[in-house]
Amino acid sequence: MANFVLVAGAWLGAWAWDEVAPRLRAAGHGAHPVTLSGLAERQGLPAGQQTHVQDIVDEIERQDLRDVVLVGHSYSGIPVGQAAERIGARLRRVIFVDSNVPHDGESFVSVWPPLGERVRAALADNGGFWPPPTADDYAGQGLSGEQIARIVGGSTPHPGATLTEPAVLARPLGELPATYVKCLLDGDEPNPDVAALLKSDRWRLVEMDTGHWPMFSQPLELASVLLDAAAE
Template sequence: MAGAWLGSWAWDEVVPELRAAGHGAHPLTLSGLADRQSTPVGPQTHVRDIVGEIERLDLRDVVLVGHSYSGIPVGQAAARIGDRLSRVVFVDANVPTDGESFVSTWWQGPERLEEVIEENQGFWPPLTAADYDGQGLTDEQISRIAGGSTPQPGITLTDAAVLDRPLGELPTTYVKCLMDGEDPNDDVAELLKSARWDLVEMETGHWPMFSQPHEMARVLLRAAGR
């Protein structure tokens, strides 16, 4: 799952390499975004989207991937799918904390992001092209991301996480994109102390599926092989 404002299309340059290597790849657009903008969104909708798709397709040995915001619903879904799960991969992602939301840990403080959502009729507006500077992206890549982004439903950002299992118990790869900050957040750093968590670093910005799709595919293939 791609992060805020994005849909399954964000993985278009990554998915073919995964399939060419013999893996099933099932990128998912979460409700309220991209081609599913008209789908209603409420509490836990994105978690149900993920769990429901895995069950609908009867997937096994699942490597569940969450980028940025989507780490929060992916982490919750990973804890719910039982022995279907093979590994979680968080790509420069937020991770869920039981009882807290994406807004709870917003770097400017939760009040600021809540204000932005209120000012925009319940949505978080997409970034502008200038906001992508310094992230290792070409002008064409920036244009593609900015042009394809849709407003993020605010409820997905304020919805408190519900964890059925501690994240530290799940087999996990955390991908840190170094142009977006060299060190993981404190909550991720704590989880990386778990023997079940591995750290992978990429020399790129926060959107590696665009800036380095081939290396992103290789990282996911290595994670799937663990």
């Protein structure tokens, strides 16, 4: 039995996995969605990037989870990638779902300068928070109107320090057993940094014909991808 620890991206909480977690449990595994500090029901708690890394490690240690499959979506690939190396032998595999990956000494905003400049400007204009996207921003991502309304209605502003603090890695990320899930409506090729990691014989690439939020657009298919990856 694997224990899936599920961490959604910016603006989202554990609720984002409501259609995925039951399918993992029905297959006989544990499923543990995590809400990071400062988001959803934990809104208002102070949070930096290392806070988010510790949120994930604490959840695993508090429940004494073993055979952990760590799943990080979008922004959360950055804290998940760091947590994966910190939990040691508890880790079975890490799965990055159309996500960013951590770079030692670099932050979310520093790795991709054009996006980083826009995010920094948004933080400055919104009291240090990254405001959630509007409904129009989800167009072309394979989502129904109802699904978009659900995401927009549940999203909360994302704490800016988590985006500007640098990642801390003790060893190359390519040494971890990993699967990268590329969602093709969000671009048909992995970013160059991910493409470099996929050259490692410990990394695998899986493609999904959907947009950047597959836990909403294709939850059944995403659950199957996660189960297959955990079995590797």
